[in-house]
Amino acid sequence: KKVLIVFGTRPEAIKMAPLVKELSKQKEFTTKVCVTAQHREMLDQVLDFFKIIPDYDLDLMKTNQSLNKLSARILNSIDSVLDDFKPNLVLIHGDTTTSSMVALASFHKGIKIGHVEAGLRTYNKFSPFPEEINRQITGRLADIHFTPTKQSAKNLLNEGICENTIHITGNTVIDALFWGLKNINKNRKDIKSLNSFILKDKKLIVVTGHRRENFGANFIEFCAALKELSFREDVQIIYPVHLNPNVQETVYKILSNISNLLLISPLDYEAFIWLLNKSYLIITDSGGVQEEAPSLKKPVLVTREVTERREAIDQGTVKLVGANKKKIVKEATLLLDNKEVYNTMIGNKNPYGDGKAATKIVNFIKGE
Numbered sequence: 001k002k003v004l005i006v007f008g009t010r011p012e013a014i015k016m017a018p019l020v021k022e023l024s025k026q027k028e029f030t031t032k033v034c035v036t037a038q039h040r041e042m043l044d045q046v047l048d049f050f051k052i053i054p055d056y057d058l059d060l061m062k063t064n065q066s067l068n069k070l071s072a073r074i075l076n077s078i079d080s081v082l083d084d085f086k087p088n089l090v091l092i093h094g095d096t097t098t099s100s101m102v103a104l105a106s107f108h109k110g111i112k113i114g115h116v117e118a119g120l121r122t123y124n125k126f127s128p129f130p131e132e133i134n135r136q137i138t139g140r141l142a143d144i145h146f147t148p149t150k151q152s153a154k155n156l157l158n159e160g161i162c163e164n165t166i167h168i169t170g171n172t173v174i175d176a177l178f179w180g181l182k183n184i185n186k187n188r189k190d191i192k193s194l195n196s197f198i199l200k201d202k203k204l205i206v207v208t209g210h211r212r213e214n215f216g217a218n219f220i221e222f223c224a225a226l227k228e229l230s231f232r233e234d235v236q237i238i239y240p241v242h243l244n245p246n247v248q249e250t251v252y253k254i255l256s257n258i259s260n261l262l263l264i265s266p267l268d269y270e271a272f273i274w275l276l277n278k279s280y281l282i283i284t285d286s287g288g289v290q291e292e293a294p295s296l297k298k299p300v301l302v303t304r305e306v307t308e309r310r311e312a313i314d315q316g317t318v319k320l321v322g323a324n325k326k327k328i329v330k331e332a333t334l335l336l337d338n339k340e341v342y343n344t345m346i347g348n349k350n351p352y353g354d355g356k357a358a359t360k361i362v363n364f365i366k367g368e
């Protein structure tokens with residue numbers, strides 16, 4: 001059996017790495033990895049950490065490339081990879097332009113498609129944009145759906161997807177996290193230098209933000225909230241700022257030169273999970289970070305209005321605060337000041353998995 005694993009962005013690479021490792025151990029499969037490199041630098045950092053060498057690298061990233069141009073280039077370039085390798089199964093992940101376009105190309109060629117992290121939905125066409133429609137397109141085209149939770153399986157059932165094609169496996173992000181935590185090199189220069197910024201008697205807030213629907217007014221509001229939180233003397237904030245110029249411009253304008261607020265370049269995964277583990281509280285609009293945090297026993301405030309990840313919110317580990325300055329400050333203050341609220345929030349187990357998702361997915365593929 002020939003399996004082709006395709007991904008293009010940082011989060012996909014993190015979440016597919018455990019599958020690449022697990023599938024590569026199986027003698028009955030020939031597994032190849034193709035990267036579209038929709039992200040370049042951030043993708044390569046993940047490949048290095050997990051020691052994955054792609055068999056095909058389409059190298060499609062260009063600055064300010066429109067989604068249509070990117071889509072066309074993905075369709076165009078994946079075509080010859082599919083012709084060259086002739087896989088029996090293509091595995092794609094989540095909700096990126098890479099996922100939806102590779103699914104379409106595989107469908108055109110009659111190749112079976114397995115969708116990892118299937119079934120997440122907001123049912124809001126524009127939030128997240130373009131991810132919600134990417135995952136719906138991928139879901140329509142996929143033949144096998146590996147969902148992280150019961151809720152995501154239920155979404156697919158409600159859409160009329162056949163029950164015996166849906167498999168609840170947990171999210172491979174937890175497999176990656178557990179492997180990652182065991183393999184951190186604490187002697188790295190950048191980790192050491194971050195460590196020397198972090199003061200033991202302060203509460204560390206780690207921040208990330210990159211969603212397209214938050215660009216502009218929402219980002220200004222979000223930065224204003226961080227600025228207000230930085231006035232507290234018992235707090236330190238570290239914010240690895242996403243490379244998108246829409247993010248960089250606002251963040252550096254509002255948050256530069258604050259002594260207890262450190263703006264840094266995006267960290268590679270190894271340093272980032274080390275940092276998350278050091279945090280007291282996380283403020284983010286990231287999907288993956290919300291899924292990782294419950295395993296690290298860290299509470300998360302999510303700066304979005306809607307989410308496709310309800311599970312940790314329903315159990316209380318994650319709170320939706322929107323991009324609303326007052327609400328962000330109020331909820332963060334509560335967690336900083338009230339240990340009881342804090343402890344209740346982190347007390348639950350991770351609803352997104354137990355670190356064995358990749359094994360479950362591979363066992364299923366073996367039985368196919």
Ligand code: UDP
Nearest residue numbers: 011014240266267268269272286287288289
């Ligand atoms: N991450 C990272 N470095 C950073 C910020 C995030 O390695 O500076 C990791 C994080 O641990 C998570 C993933 O990137 O596994 C999430 O990616 P992102 O927030 O870009 O995308 P999303 O999950 O929202 O699709």
